[in-house]
Amino acid sequence: MGxxxxxxxxxxxxxxxxxxxAGCAKRASQNTFNPPxxxxxxxxxxxxxxxxxxxxxxxxxxxxxxxxxxxxxxxRMAFRSPFLLGGQASRRGLTCQACHSQGARNEHxxxxxxxxxxxxADISSFHFSSELGDEVFNPTPIPSLSDDxxxxxxxxxxxxxxxxxxxxxxxxxxxxxxxxxIKSALIQYLRQLDDSxxxxxxxTGADLLAYKIKIIDQTFEALEQNSFTPATQxxxxxxxxxxxxxxxxxxxxxxxVRSELFSISQSLNMRGEDITPTQxxxxxxxxxxxxxxxxxYYDQSIFHPVAIERWGRQFKAQSP
Amino acid sequence: xxxxxxxxxxxxxxxxLAYAPAFAGGSGGGGGGGFSDRSNNAPRQxxxxxxxxxxGVKALKxxxxxxxxxxxxxxxxxxxxxAQANYYMGVTKVGLGKDKTAVKYxxxxxxxxxxxxxxEAGLGKAYAASxxxxxxxxxxxxxQSSADSCGTCxxxxxxxxAINQVKTAISGGIGKTTYLSPYSPDVLDTQYFxxxxxxNQGKYAEAFDDLYLTAAAAGPHPDITTYMGYTQRKLGNxxxxxxxxxMALEVAPNHKGANExxxxxxxxxxxxxxxxxxxAKLETICSFGCIEENELRSWIxxxxx
Numbered sequence: 001m002g003x004x005x006x007x008x009x010x011x012x013x014x015x016x017x018x019x020x021x022a023g024c025a026k027r028a029s030q031n032t033f034n035p036p037x038x039x040x041x042x043x044x045x046x047x048x049x050x051x052x053x054x055x056x057x058x059x060x061x062x063x064x065x066x067x068x069x070x071x072x073x074x075x076r077m078a079f080r081s082p083f084l085l086g087g088q089a090s091r092r093g094l095t096c097q098a099c100h101s102q103g104a105r106n107e108h109x110x111x112x113x114x115x116x117x118x119x120x121a122d123i124s125s126f127h128f129s130s131e132l133g134d135e136v137f138n139p140t141p142i143p144s145l146s147d148d149x150x151x152x153x154x155x156x157x158x159x160x161x162x163x164x165x166x167x168x169x170x171x172x173x174x175x176x177x178x179x180x181x182i183k184s185a186l187i188q189y190l191r192q193l194d195d196s197x198x199x200x201x202x203x204t205g206a207d208l209l210a211y212k213i214k215i216i217d218q219t220f221e222a223l224e225q226n227s228f229t230p231a232t233q234x235x236x237x238x239x240x241x242x243x244x245x246x247x248x249x250x251x252x253x254x255x256x257v258r259s260e261l262f263s264i265s266q267s268l269n270m271r272g273e274d275i276t277p278t279q280x281x282x283x284x285x286x287x288x289x290x291x292x293x294x295x296x297y298y299d300q301s302i303f304h305p306v307a308i309e310r311w312g313r314q315f316k317a318q319s320p
Numbered sequence: 321x322x323x324x325x326x327x328x329x330x331x332x333x334x335x336x337l338a339y340a341p342a343f344a345g346g347s348g349g350g351g352g353g354g355f356s357d358r359s360n361n362a363p364r365q366x367x368x369x370x371x372x373x374x375x376g377v378k379a380l381k382x383x384x385x386x387x388x389x390x391x392x393x394x395x396x397x398x399x400x401x402x403a404q405a406n407y408y409m410g411v412t413k414v415g416l417g418k419d420k421t422a423v424k425y426x427x428x429x430x431x432x433x434x435x436x437x438x439x440e441a442g443l444g445k446a447y448a449a450s451x452x453x454x455x456x457x458x459x460x461x462x463x464q465s466s467a468d469s470c471g472t473c474x475x476x477x478x479x480x481x482a483i484n485q486v487k488t489a490i491s492g493g494i495g496k497t498t499y500l501s502p503y504s505p506d507v508l509d510t511q512y513f514x515x516x517x518x519x520n521q522g523k524y525a526e527a528f529d530d531l532y533l534t535a536a537a538a539g540p541h542p543d544i545t546t547y548m549g550y551t552q553r554k555l556g557n558x559x560x561x562x563x564x565x566x567m568a569l570e571v572a573p574n575h576k577g578a579n580e581x582x583x584x585x586x587x588x589x590x591x592x593x594x595x596x597x598x599x600a601k602l603e604t605i606c607s608f609g610c611i612e613e614n615e616l617r618s619w620i621x622x623x624x625x
Contacts, residue, residue, distance in 0.1 A: 032607075083611060088520060090611040091577070113513030127517040238609050245608025265608045272617050 033258065035315060036249040036302065037093045043110035043118040048312040049305050053205050056104035059146070059198035068188070073222035074236055075189025076215060078182050081239035086175030088128050103145040103193040115139050123172055131171050146193045161187050181232045206295065209303045212247055213291055219243065220284045230274045237275040241265045250301045252311055257297050260290045369398045369405075369571055373539025374505055376408060381499070385415035395539065399570050402540045403433035404500055410442045411497055419450035435475060437463065437482040438498045444486030445495060453490065460486045500536035508538045516547065524551040542568035546578040553585055561585055574605045580612035587619045595620055
């Protein structure tokens with residue numbers, strides 16, 4: 001009798017384990033790992049450790065008003081949103097950030113057919129623009145935006161920044177003209193960029209991870225204020241999901257982190273409806289509980305040079 | 321971290337994510353991105369037929385028929401309806417002296433792709449080499465009929481070459497192998513970029529021809545076949561478009577571009593239930609949202625009365 005009871009307990013334990021494993025497997029399988037997007041627009045011979053562990057610092061002038069903070073969070077996310085540029089650019093996942101890392105020149109940027117050397121791009125290619133293409137392969141060096149914007153603002157011969165951005169999104173690319181609210185936030189973010197306000201011009205490793213976490217924090221704060229129009233809230237939530245996806249792509253071997261990021265992203269999933277305050281609050285709460293733990297996994301993330309080396313060997317082995 | 325995650329982490333222990341091969345040579349809007357291996361659309365797959373296809377063509381060009389046989393067998397196993405792979409398998413079998421077996425592959429190639437004159441030539445040659453002269457003559461007659469209807473059409477040279485090859489084979493000669501694309505593997509990225517640029521300019525027929533040559537050199541890359549489907553759809557050829565989307569999805573079931581465009585095709589042909597199913601699939605695939613999901617949703621909303 002005792003033996004039969006023992007077998008029953010074992011069977012029950014095995015069954016429960018199997019159910020749990022199946023549940024875990026299902027959840028993990030919903031969130032497959034994709035390499036970081038920046039590897040898709042980097043030269044084949046790029047130094048992966050440098051590419052993934054080092055980025056220009058985001059140098060911003062100090063902000064005083066709290067609504068400025070929200071606008072800058074929105075502008076930053078617009079700058080990083082794959083939904084802004086439209087057409088082929090969006091399908092490739094390209095963003096303003098892809099060429100201008102935190103406003104600085106992305107010296108690694110390279111797309112076959114668009115770049116001649118790393119850090120250059122042909123902005124008049126029919127590939128992205130059906131209107132401004134010129135059939136000529138004429139890549140030019142990607143500029144740093146903080147210099148560029150100062151030139152635009154102080155040169156009366158040039159169109160103003162708003163017109164320039166509209167032209168860029170709708171003509172150079174084939175995106176829809178962003179709402180005045182988004183455009184104004186994007187302009188505010190760009191005008192806030194200033195190299196002279198940074199003591200460190202680059203971010204590396206754990207600091208880079210901390211920066212990525214910080215900008216997600218700030219986006220949640222902006223979303224929770226609920227001071228934007230519903231369309232802008234939707235745009236911001238979608239851009240935030242993409243940002244969570246980028247963070248997800250830095251944890252190739254840490255299912256637990258990816259599972260949590262997936263869950264937060266699902267809380268923000270709008271499925272064509274407007275994002276609700278309940279959704280935002282739930283996702284923000286999940287993020288608030290989870291985000292302080294992320295740094296613990298830094299050494300497993302591909303912000304860490306050793307993890308990058310390890311991951312990079314496999315990544316390169318799969319490349320042609 | 322929630323409890324569920326903790327339990328999963330504990331059970332997973334040292335389990336590592338498997339790195340399935342990324343697509344050599346490709347991503348895509350049809351596909352939706354750069355063709356190279358850094359695919360935004362189908363980055364994780366269990367099997368990569370592109371590498372095997374290219375290895376097969378390389379082996380064939382080096383007269384290493386055994387290796388070519390092994391490679392194309394695997395490609396056809398992964399994507400059975402691929403006309404080019406079947407064609408090259410036919411050529412491989414001829415190289416191995418198995419003309420009768422070659423017939424099967426050339427027949428399939430000609431069946432899966434209309435106006436595949438190189439496959440018809442291969443078929444005629446294989447019939448002749450295996451002593452089935454009547455069937456070779458019949459293939460020749462079919463090609464001659466195609467030449468008559470074509471006249472001076474764009475395919476005239478290809479048909480003429482095919483006719484001459486079959487005639488040579490019937491008279492006991494051995495024709496040269498026809499390779500389907502002039503492109504070498506090192507220019508495929510550039511070529512793919514150029515094809516997608518043509519699509520962006522609305523030059524769908526030209527883009528399709530270019531994509532065909534790229535696919536013939538690169539193999540059944542889902543980004544390329546997705547865009548082949550896209551161009552066919554834009555030209556109004558819905559059945560052909562569906563076939564190409566199906567090819568892409570056979571190789572990469574979670575290909576975002578192929579799933580989106582198939583959904584749009586369903587919207588265009590009034591099959592809304594199927595369009596919704598495609599949207600549901602994209603919602604699952606795009607864990608962190610994606611443009612493909614947004615685009616298809618817009619199509620569905622716009623189609624509502």
